[in-house]
Amino acid sequence: MDEKIKSPLIRLEKRSKSALHPAAAWGIRLGSILFALLLGCVAILLSGNNPIKAYATMINGAVGNKVYLQQTVKKAVPLLGCALAIAPCFKMRFWNIGAEGQITAGALAATFVARLLTGKLPSLPLLLLMALAAMLLGGVWGLIPGFFKARWNTNETLFTLMMNYIIIGVVAWLQAGPWEAQQGRIAQFDVSAQLPKVAVVHCGWIIVLALVLFIHVYMRYTKHGYEISVIGDSMRTAQYAGMNVGRIMMRTMFLSGAVSGLVGFIVCAGANHTLAKEIAGGVGFTSITVAWLSQLNAFAMVAISMMLGILTKGADTLQTMMNIPVAISDIITGLLLFCMLGSEFFINYHLILRRRGGKGGRAK
Amino acid sequence: MKKLLALILCLALAAALFAGCSQNTDKPDDTKAPDDAGKTIKVGLICIGDENDLGYTYNFIRGKDGATKALEKKGINVEWMVKWNIPEGDACEDANLELAEAGCQIIFNNSFGFEPYMLKVAPKYPNVQFVACTNKASATDELSNTHNAFAKIYEGRFLAGFVAGMKLQQLIDEGTIKQEEAVIGYVGAFPYEEIKSGYTAYFLGARYACPSVTMKVQFVNDWSNATLESNAASALCDMGCKLISQHADNSTPATMAQSKGAYFTSYNNDMISVAPEACLVGTRIDWTVYFCEAIEAVLEGKEIPQDWCKGLADGAVVLTELNKDIIAPGTEEKLASLEESLKKGEVKVFDTSSFTVKGETLTQAFALDTDGDFVPDKEEAVFDGEFHESYFQSAPYFGIDIDGIELLN
Numbered sequence: 001m002d003e004k005i006k007s008p009l010i011r012l013e014k015r016s017k018s019a020l021h022p023a024a025a026w027g028i029r030l031g032s033i034l035f036a037l038l039l040g041c042v043a044i045l046l047s048g049n050n051p052i053k054a055y056a057t058m059i060n061g062a063v064g065n066k067v068y069l070q071q072t073v074k075k076a077v078p079l080l081g082c083a084l085a086i087a088p089c090f091k092m093r094f095w096n097i098g099a100e101g102q103i104t105a106g107a108l109a110a111t112f113v114a115r116l117l118t119g120k121l122p123s124l125p126l127l128l129l130m131a132l133a134a135m136l137l138g139g140v141w142g143l144i145p146g147f148f149k150a151r152w153n154t155n156e157t158l159f160t161l162m163m164n165y166i167i168i169g170v171v172a173w174l175q176a177g178p179w180e181a182q183q184g185r186i187a188q189f190d191v192s193a194q195l196p197k198v199a200v201v202h203c204g205w206i207i208v209l210a211l212v213l214f215i216h217v218y219m220r221y222t223k224h225g226y227e228i229s230v231i232g233d234s235m236r237t238a239q240y241a242g243m244n245v246g247r248i249m250m251r252t253m254f255l256s257g258a259v260s261g262l263v264g265f266i267v268c269a270g271a272n273h274t275l276a277k278e279i280a281g282g283v284g285f286t287s288i289t290v291a292w293l294s295q296l297n298a299f300a301m302v303a304i305s306m307m308l309g310i311l312t313k314g315a316d317t318l319q320t321m322m323n324i325p326v327a328i329s330d331i332i333t334g335l336l337l338f339c340m341l342g343s344e345f346f347i348n349y350h351l352i353l354r355r356r357g358g359k360g361g362r363a364k
Numbered sequence: 365m366k367k368l369l370a371l372i373l374c375l376a377l378a379a380a381l382f383a384g385c386s387q388n389t390d391k392p393d394d395t396k397a398p399d400d401a402g403k404t405i406k407v408g409l410i411c412i413g414d415e416n417d418l419g420y421t422y423n424f425i426r427g428k429d430g431a432t433k434a435l436e437k438k439g440i441n442v443e444w445m446v447k448w449n450i451p452e453g454d455a456c457e458d459a460n461l462e463l464a465e466a467g468c469q470i471i472f473n474n475s476f477g478f479e480p481y482m483l484k485v486a487p488k489y490p491n492v493q494f495v496a497c498t499n500k501a502s503a504t505d506e507l508s509n510t511h512n513a514f515a516k517i518y519e520g521r522f523l524a525g526f527v528a529g530m531k532l533q534q535l536i537d538e539g540t541i542k543q544e545e546a547v548i549g550y551v552g553a554f555p556y557e558e559i560k561s562g563y564t565a566y567f568l569g570a571r572y573a574c575p576s577v578t579m580k581v582q583f584v585n586d587w588s589n590a591t592l593e594s595n596a597a598s599a600l601c602d603m604g605c606k607l608i609s610q611h612a613d614n615s616t617p618a619t620m621a622q623s624k625g626a627y628f629t630s631y632n633n634d635m636i637s638v639a640p641e642a643c644l645v646g647t648r649i650d651w652t653v654y655f656c657e658a659i660e661a662v663l664e665g666k667e668i669p670q671d672w673c674k675g676l677a678d679g680a681v682v683l684t685e686l687n688k689d690i691i692a693p694g695t696e697e698k699l700a701s702l703e704e705s706l707k708k709g710e711v712k713v714f715d716t717s718s719f720t721v722k723g724e725t726l727t728q729a730f731a732l733d734t735d736g737d738f739v740p741d742k743e744e745a746v747f748d749g750e751f752h753e754s755y756f757q758s759a760p761y762f763g764i765d766i767d768g769i770e771l772l773n
Contacts, residue, residue, distance in 0.1 A: 067465045071458050271454040320445045
């Protein structure tokens with residue numbers, strides 16, 4: 001090789017799939033978390049606090065006692081459920097960012113049933129009907145953009161996003177209009193329409209854990225799951241293989257919406273015990289991060305959603321206990337997510353540093 | 365790569381060690397404080413916004429700081445734990461739980477919609493006092509540790525209205541506007557009793573000084589939407605309103621009024637700094653009074669009133685500073701004497717001889733709605749020639765449309 005050719009200081013090279021040992025990949029991921037925590041120290045130091053004490057407060061505030069743990073789990077449940085919901089869509093490379101609206105739609109349907117049938121049915125059938133209605137409306141809310149995409153190839157990102165605003169608007173109208181109980185709020189559900197508690201947290205956690213198994217099996221071991229992954233890899237291949245791509249898209253979007261709708265049922269019957277336009281509370285968007293960080297792996301989602309639950313709950317505590325502005329906690333959360341998503345880059349590529357002699361070669 | 369990994373692991377180990385050590389060494393510091401201070405109390409405050417709203421929550425923060433100072437003088441050290449930007453939902457339940465768990469002896473919830481969530485936590489912590497400001501369930505919830513509180517803000521509105529009326533009368537007397545052009549525009553959040561009571565008191569105060577005044581009310585159907593509020597103020601000015609007032613959370617109506625050449629009076633906060641050429645005066649609740657009373661009661665083991673309501677006479681409602689450059693001449697003296705008369709009860713805000721409903725004098729009106737159909741059905745509020753506002757409960761219940769006020773939506 002000609003010595004005079006200048007090679008850049010750092011070059012990137014794509015790793016071949018087998019080049020990186022899985023343990024090393026996890027090492028990089030772990031390293032990225034530690035790196036983010038170190039960056040977070042800077043933010044905490046700038047706010048005039050002791051970073052180690054702050055991190056200890058965060059952890060303690062999230063899992064330190066039963067009440068804290070219970071709240072952390074309550075935050076993680078909808079995140080996990082919703083990440084599971086959007087996983088099939090993302091696997092198909094169908095960018096469903098309408099989970100927020102599908103959750104709201106589910107909560108709306110559940111509330112409708114609760115208002116209609118409370119007192120007329122015992123608790124269990126009432127809750128089952130609420131869940132069913134939630135899945136149906138959530139599913140339909142997902143199906144609509146799916147149908148338009150399949151039929152006229154509309155842009156699903158914009159379509160699903162816009163659907164969010166429509167349903168949130170409908171709920172805003174209901175809560176200030178026909179369903180108003182006092183000052184723009186809908187009345188709290190009767191006890192028979194509230195999810196019972198199992199081990200201090202509403203039993204939504206059991207439902208989402210069951211969903212983890214369901215989605216895992218559905219994606220890995222069923223024909224549907226296979227079709228989804230083929231479409232995700234190459235739509236042409238799927239068409240060539242004789243798959244009805246439009247139908248699969250609509251089916252998957254209905255499923256995704258239905259699971260989101262079920263999450264909507266869980267948050268309104270389990271946590272809020274009422275419906276409000278803020279019911280989804282950004283879960284539909286945060287769960288996208290959960291799904292990506294987990295590489296669409298259902299089991300990894302449990303860990304990641306729990307981690308986000310700990311972060312948000314910890315950040316809350318940081319604010320109350322140490323008077324650290326919530327914005328600082330947001331910075332820490334942002335740094336963590338950024339570094340963790342960024343670490344995937346280093347798993348897929350590796351850096352080649354220029355050797356002193358000018359010759360490019362592998363570092364280490 | 366392996367070296368890097370090892371390095372990271374070492375760092376992690378070190379960090380974990382530090383975390384462990386610091387936890388042990390920090391604990392004594394935390395427990396030392398209460399011993400040498402004599403009386404220390406942990407108090408929780410849950411806010412729907414933060415001080416940046418320069419309105420509703422900011423006003424609570426002023427109350428918090430005021431109470432801290434006032435109690436400090438009595439040798440009481442208040443340790444506040446504040447939760448900011450809490451939405452009216454499940455998060456509010458968590459906030460109450462967390463504060464109770466952290467050892468707060470009394471927890472104030474600052475927004476109306478927090479109450480149902482607070483009520484889910486209150487039964488689990490019978491030794492912690494829970495307060496839902498501006499709401500009313502403590503009368504019926506059968507819990508001894510839940511309370512409500514509000515102030516007689518209609519008295520402050522009446523006085524602010526009086527200052528506005530003085531200004532309009534000055535404009536009439538100077539020949540700047542005709543009598544029938546004395547129109548006030550009011551930007552209201554929602555058509556609820558709290559807001560109706562507010563603008564009616566304001567209007568009656570204005571008419572006390574300017575008999576020919578009328579008012580137009582525009583609801584924005586949102587507690588806090590800077591753009592909508594600004595647009596409503598703009599539309600009201602275009603309809604010929606010469607003065608704007610508001611019951612919503614933002615200061616945009618003030619700036620809009622100023623840009624349209626109208627005058628303004630504010631709520632929750634002094635807005636003279638945002639609109640120096642328009643803002644005459646403002647009125648606000650001073651939460652210091654209640655915070656001090658409630659916190660002291662908890663410390664002394666006394667009962668907190670189930671439903672607390674005080675007004676001008678106790679300093680729970682105050683006027684912000686008068687904008688001396690633009691108020692009508694003579695306002696200060698007349699205002700002071702009116703304030704005295706109000707405190708003594710010589711002048712009543714909802715004096716039934718001062719207003720009519722569909723041309724008739726009001727002789728009967730119930731105060732409380734007990735069956736949730738939005739129509740009051742209990743407790744006669746009209747007696748002794750006055751509608752008794754905030755008498756049967758602290759949360760306002762005057763929801764009657766009187767003559768002279770036009771609702772635009």
